[in-house]
Amino acid sequence: MKTLVSINNLSRVFDVSRPWLNRLIERGSKEYLHAVSDVSLNIPAQSIYALVGESGSGKSTIGKIVVGLLEPSNGSVEIGGVDLARETDKATVARTRADIQMIFQDPYASLNPRWRVSDIVTEPVRARGGDISGLAERLLEQVGLSGEDAGKYPHEFSGGQRQRICIARALAAGPKLIVCDEPTSALDVSVQAQVLNLMSDLQEELGLTYLLISHDLTIVRHMADRVGVLYLGRLIEEAPCDDLFDNPRHPYTKMLLDAAPKLDGFGREVEPPKGEIPDPINPPSGCAFHPRCPLAIDRCKQESPQMQQIASSRVACFRAG
Amino acid sequence: MRQAIARAWASDFMWSFRHSPVAIVSFIVAMVLIMAAILAPFIAPHTPFDPGSLNLMNGFSSPMQPNQFTGEVFWLGTDDQGRDVFSTILYGMRISLFVGFAAVTFAMILGVTLGLIAGYAGGWVGTLIMRVADVQLTFPGILVAMLIFGIAKGFTPIHLRDQMAIWVLIFAIGLSEWVQFARVVRGATLVEKGKEYVQAARLCGRSGTAIMVRHILPNVLGPVLVIATISLALSIIAEATLSFLGVGAPPTKPSLGTLIRIGQGYLFSGEWWILLFPAATLLTLALAVNLLGDWLRDVLNPRLR
Amino acid sequence: MVEPVLSVRNLQVEIPLRKSLLRPVDNVSFDIAPGEILGVVGESGAGKSMTGNAIIGLLDRPAHICGGEVWLRGQRIDNLPPEAMRRIRGKGIGMVFQDPLTSLNPLLPIGAQLRETISEHLPVSNDEAAARAIAALEEVGIPGAARRVDAYPHEFSGGMRQRVVIALALCAEPGLVIADEPTTALDVSVQAQIIVLLKRLCRERGTAIMLVTHDMGVIAETADRVAVMYAGRLVELGPVREVLSAPCHPYTIGLMASTPLASQNRKRLNQIPGAMPRLDALPPGCAFQPRCTSAREVCGQGVGPDLTAGDGRAACWFTQAVSA
Numbered sequence: 003m004k005t006l007v008s009i010n011n012l013s014r015v016f017d018v019s020r021p022w023l024n025r026l027i028e029r030g031s032k033e034y035l036h037a038v039s040d041v042s043l044n045i046p047a048q049s050i051y052a053l054v055g056e057s058g059s060g061k062s063t064i065g066k067i068v069v070g071l072l073e074p075s076n077g078s079v080e081i082g083g084v085d086l087a088r089e090t091d092k093a094t095v096a097r098t099r100a101d102i103q104m105i106f107q108d109p110y111a112s113l114n115p116r117w118r119v120s121d122i123v124t125e126p127v128r129a130r131g132g133d134i135s136g137l138a139e140r141l142l143e144q145v146g147l148s149g150e151d152a153g154k155y156p157h158e159f160s161g162g163q164r165q166r167i168c169i170a171r172a173l174a175a176g177p178k179l180i181v182c183d184e185p186t187s188a189l190d191v192s193v194q195a196q197v198l199n200l201m202s203d204l205q206e207e208l209g210l211t212y213l214l215i216s217h218d219l220t221i222v223r224h225m226a227d228r229v230g231v232l233y234l235g236r237l238i239e240e241a242p243c244d245d246l247f248d249n250p251r252h253p254y255t256k257m258l259l260d261a262a263p264k265l266d267g268f269g270r271e272v273e274p275p276k277g278e279i280p281d282p283i284n285p286p287s288g289c290a291f292h293p294r295c296p297l298a299i300d301r302c303k304q305e306s307p308q309m310q311q312i313a314s315s316r317v318a319c320f321r322a323g
Numbered sequence: 324m325r326q327a328i329a330r331a332w333a334s335d336f337m338w339s340f341r342h343s344p345v346a347i348v349s350f351i352v353a354m355v356l357i358m359a360a361i362l363a364p365f366i367a368p369h370t371p372f373d374p375g376s377l378n379l380m381n382g383f384s385s386p387m388q389p390n391q392f393t394g395e396v397f398w399l400g401t402d403d404q405g406r407d408v409f410s411t412i413l414y415g416m417r418i419s420l421f422v423g424f425a426a427v428t429f430a431m432i433l434g435v436t437l438g439l440i441a442g443y444a445g446g447w448v449g450t451l452i453m454r455v456a457d458v459q460l461t462f463p464g465i466l467v468a469m470l471i472f473g474i475a476k477g478f479t480p481i482h483l484r485d486q487m488a489i490w491v492l493i494f495a496i497g498l499s500e501w502v503q504f505a506r507v508v509r510g511a512t513l514v515e516k517g518k519e520y521v522q523a524a525r526l527c528g529r530s531g532t533a534i535m536v537r538h539i540l541p542n543v544l545g546p547v548l549v550i551a552t553i554s555l556a557l558s559i560i561a562e563a564t565l566s567f568l569g570v571g572a573p574p575t576k577p578s579l580g581t582l583i584r585i586g587q588g589y590l591f592s593g594e595w596w597i598l599l600f601p602a603a604t605l606l607t608l609a610l611a612v613n614l615l616g617d618w619l620r621d622v623l624n625p626r627l628r
Numbered sequence: 629m630v631e632p633v634l635s636v637r638n639l640q641v642e643i644p645l646r647k648s649l650l651r652p653v654d655n656v657s658f659d660i661a662p663g664e665i666l667g668v669v670g671e672s673g674a675g676k677s678m679t680g681n682a683i684i685g686l687l688d689r690p691a692h693i694c695g696g697e698v699w700l701r702g703q704r705i706d707n708l709p710p711e712a713m714r715r716i717r718g719k720g721i722g723m724v725f726q727d728p729l730t731s732l733n734p735l736l737p738i739g740a741q742l743r744e745t746i747s748e749h750l751p752v753s754n755d756e757a758a759a760r761a762i763a764a765l766e767e768v769g770i771p772g773a774a775r776r777v778d779a780y781p782h783e784f785s786g787g788m789r790q791r792v793v794i795a796l797a798l799c800a801e802p803g804l805v806i807a808d809e810p811t812t813a814l815d816v817s818v819q820a821q822i823i824v825l826l827k828r829l830c831r832e833r834g835t836a837i838m839l840v841t842h843d844m845g846v847i848a849e850t851a852d853r854v855a856v857m858y859a860g861r862l863v864e865l866g867p868v869r870e871v872l873s874a875p876c877h878p879y880t881i882g883l884m885a886s887t888p889l890a891s892q893n894r895k896r897l898n899q900i901p902g903a904m905p906r907l908d909a910l911p912p913g914c915a916f917q918p919r920c921t922s923a924r925e926v927c928g929q930g931v932g933p934d935l936t937a938g939d940g941r942a943a944c945w946f947t948q949a950v951s952a
Binding site: 056057160161162163190191192193194195196198199202217219220221223224257258260261262263264265266267268269270271272274275278279 | 671672785787788815816817818819820821823824825842843844845846848849868869872873882883884886887888889896897898899900903904
């Protein structure tokens, strides 16, 4: 299958130091947060790739770098062979940007409350000077709303309907890739099902590629073709969806799957995972997971494991295999 | 059209207006005063600053009493030159309100623009703008206005000074009041900037200016309206203070402040009305506008209550 | 039959607004037995948190209880004066909220907050209160409790903070804990720790829990019985295994079918059409009727069904017909 998105050795560092005057007075040094460290992955065209991880795993940062809201500190993101951070030809940049869109987590904050829905959903086209006659109505009907809704304001819609409007806006410019950052975590279960079904239908109809960012394993299992698991900014396991859920190879993935509450787990007594996610500003040495890992050996404390191919999975663990 | 009015009447905003006696009374008072000022040439019984129409014999007439020489009756009395106090107040309020509105508009445009830039662009530009604002805040507004007024007057050619005085006044008061706008707009911009609709607009390929003007500006106007109303009251008082100190509106175009300055000279010689009526008008005007601003703040920003 | 710890009868909460009178909790009745965990689920706005807040007397004005009764161990508590209610909170009912920061005073060391709660509700000396505070922290798994007792809330991570809140809720040994979305703000691995902790402590002490959450998985693993709320009303109440694997009410049936299962990939999800009605636009009759596929004429008339309408488990006129 053709690769649409190719992420190579991507890193992103944030300067989280206190202002220089405070540093001077408190004799502190500069502090950096390695939000993403050396992540490489490929997303095949017309597939759904899911990134999962807990808070501080860097999944949202990767999403923002892919769409171009953040610049990489190191490494590159190529979309259809174009690296937006380095490409100099303006026409190519504009064409590639139009191929990427994003759906955000909070359907209340992602629509400008002072704009009419028709202006919101057509903005990607208007901003590029395209023809928008009848576009708003067509888009709204495509996401299951009525064309008459175009003249209304966002506050007249429920959370699920707002997320449909967000999807309509993402579709407006005819993108190839849509980055979905926790698209349903602000929605109730019954509405979540509507949005997930809509996303599936649109993907099949329009041949879209999704980068799905989520902490909810059931949604990932339901939607994804391929899954990458992140821990403290590093990709620690990547596998086809079924393989990952049926046969997790990294101890962190196993822990995550065990810890997730199960709908049919009546009265389940699990041994809870050890410890909490470490401070990402001062991550543990070697493999960042070693303080919580039941399988950790001395080597894990010193060396950071590289990705290795095992069957259809890639795992960054010395003890996997 | 009728529907739109009905909907506006039923809106939360109008509801809380209808249920706030303070807001209704101050709105009516402010409107009556503003209309009176605008319509001064039609309402005023005399044209007080046309020397040809003045009769010195009318000087120092008491309110509602026939003048001892001419027998003319002046509602609020006359001053030393025989000018009708009621008419001078109407014309003076015109100047005061014009300076107030113009100064607030100037401060608003300047403050909102700088606040948007400081909030959205951030970086050293934002820091610079806000540091200037902080420094200015450490001085009382009226001192800043006097300083700017003095400097600006120094740059005005002498023969234009009286003519330009009003504009210099507007410039000085406006410049002393932009800080409030900038601070509030910057804060609101920082909040809005973090919201996802701004990121969505960036993904649509919108430029920074377009995002600031078309996306963020409409969402920060609520607090701006509140500050503008409160600033209007402050500007009117600032203008009056400057004029009272003799550095504001010239005696040829007296504002309420100038009238008060003129009147205070007669306070102890028995002609109390020359001071009292302009002062009472100023107080009423500033109070009404200020109360209206307080009410607006409560309505538009319930958390501040 | 053991006497229930908490008994709620026909509880009604209303919020008078200038345009309308909202009823976020309407005619809700349930019991919680000692040591039992009752899960309360529902979508946002279904009234589940409001029910919890009404029970502990923490409704924000202008919301107030306008009908029904709340009994705590045989004492009626819904009409108590604020001072008496304050004593009940802590001693009678402990509370755990979603955001640990709202239940902890940021300006006081956690030890001081624990000691204050303990000595206010229990007849112990200061020294014993201090010892109990440390014991409580040890019990909830705070490493180095004796050392960290003087730390401030911001010095703890989110999961540790929630442990402190649990220690605070349990230190006066209440018979009932109301936990409102206790794990929603936490990561999956920490969530598992907190749930295990809450379950263990309550089992050891025989404390009952009212667990309010929107997460069906958490309910399945934790609760003994489950109450499903919709638009302010209780629509189904029963043992967790039965309600989740063989739901009776059409809403619960739809809810379970629309939840993605961990074992199925890419199967089309069942969806309930529409969204929950807003409280100011409730339909007549059964509130779920406009979205219900098996609604009939009677569903849209009069007062909606309550739990007594069917076999005592679901508030639906046609329970048997639907589940058959």
